[in-house]
Amino acid sequence: MYFQTADIEVALWIPPFVAFVISFFTSMGGVSGAFLLLPFQMSFIGYTNPSVSATNQVFNVVAIPSGVYRYWREERMVWPLTWIVVFGTLPGVFIGAMVRVLYLPDPKHFKLFAACVLFYIGFKMVRDVLGNSNGGNKKKSEARFREMVKRNTSPGGAAASPATTVTCFNLKRLGFTFYGDAYNVSFWGILLLSFIVGIVGGIYGIGGGSIIAPFFITFFELPVYVVAGAALMGTFVTSVAGVVFYQAIAPFYPNLSVAPDWLLGILFGVGGMAGMYLGARCQKFVSAKAIKWMLAGVMVFTAIKYILNFFEY
Template sequence: MYFPVAGIEVNPLVPPLVAFVVSFFTSMGGVSGAFLLMPFQMSFLGYTSPSVSATNQLFNIVAIPSGVLRYIREGRMVWPLTIVVIVGTLPGVLVGAIVRVKWLPDPTAFKLFASAVLLWIGVKLALSILKKDKSPNKGAEEKFQQLVKDHSKRNDEGEKLPTVRVLKFSVTRISYEFYGEVYDCSSIGLLSLSLIVGVVGGIYGIGGGSIIAPFFVTIFGLPVYTVAGAALMGTFVTSVAGVLFYQAIAPLYPNMAIAPDWTLGILFGIGGMAGMYLGARCQKFFPAKIIKWMLTVIILFTAAKYISEFFLK
């Protein structure tokens, strides 16, 4: 099947299948999978024009709601965190989109930028895992995982698993309780980080919240079981804005593919929708350490691939 905007030809079953596999694993860590679909589209499909960023965000719009609904149903959506992510990343995504079109249209330069971002995230995440014994959220994560195991053995559907309870939400602090542990962080700090990550996400074409979950885990010490839903919800909202923005500025660049490839993006999104729902459903059965290591390996592998492609050209 030929996709005219992307300028590529590929079996229509390939995009949803790849998106399903990627999204199943990444959604457990609060990552939409868009950051891995980007190198797949650029390196394997040969889709390198700026419109690949918009197509990637279209994937988020279609795929993410299923995972978000699952986290809401299980009571693990931290709404104050979600609001801060959206408010911070939304303007950042729009700025990032302008940077991508104006200064990083060349795929070679873009790959180097992407590899630097991914490498930094991967190293930070690896260091946080190795220092896990000192992590303040270790107790809650391990207790929650043990409770999930006990619950599964009894197969008691009538007993509800622990949910998040918001204690404070103000312009200065966010505080919530999860399974006997209280997590308190600066609203300003979270907002500032979200703005920076939003710019990076806008440039990379993955939505503002796509890569924010690892930052929340490593910098603020928040448990991965509680940040995944907020990160995905933030990614969804900012991706809507990103796609609309790319579509709006497309007429200003008639000689360049800017608007998304709607057919390709929807095909990726259909696979991602199924993958994210199952990933969100299965997250509680995976130890937090395994989820973090899984994200780390995927991120570092992708960064290494981009770096090698840049220097071997």
């Protein structure tokens, strides 16, 4: 099938199939998989127009709600955490888009810096997993959650207590419990991190889940079974804003493909929708350590890709 905006021809089943496979695994860690779809589109199906970034974000807009819905059904959405991520991310993505257009037409040096940061976080996460230095509360609550799954007790069911309970939420701290263990984080720390991630997402046209989820787990020591939903929701908002921005500026660049290829993006999104729903549903059957290994691999892979891009110039 020929896609006019992308100026490519590809079999109709390939985009949803590839998106399904990628999203199934990445959604378990709060990552949409858009950062993997971008090189797939550019390297494997030949979509190299600037609109590939916007098309990638259409995928996020279509696919992510199914995963968020599943986390909500199982009462693993800490909504105050989610709203902090959303409100921090939203202004950041517009700033990032303007920075990309005005100051970073060639962002290779920023990518090299980002690669160093990702390598550091990935190394720290690997060290924590190998050394079992996950923090007492986090290990207990995650183990309790896994034990509940083994007993076939449905989180959020009529006979079960809520998986998460918010204990405090103000302009200084956010506190909540996850299966009886308490977590308390800085409101402004989460907001600032979300703002920075929004800028990065706006610059590169990908969701920020691959950055924000590992930060939540490694530096704020939050349980992986809770942060995934909030990270995906932040990526969703970032992507909506990005699609709106690229579509709005498209008329100002009539000789350049800027607006998304909607049909291709929706095809990717349909596959991603099924993959994210199943990934969110299956996450509780996967150990937290395995998910952290996956996230560490995601960060290292992204860092290597950025470094290789830097030396290609």
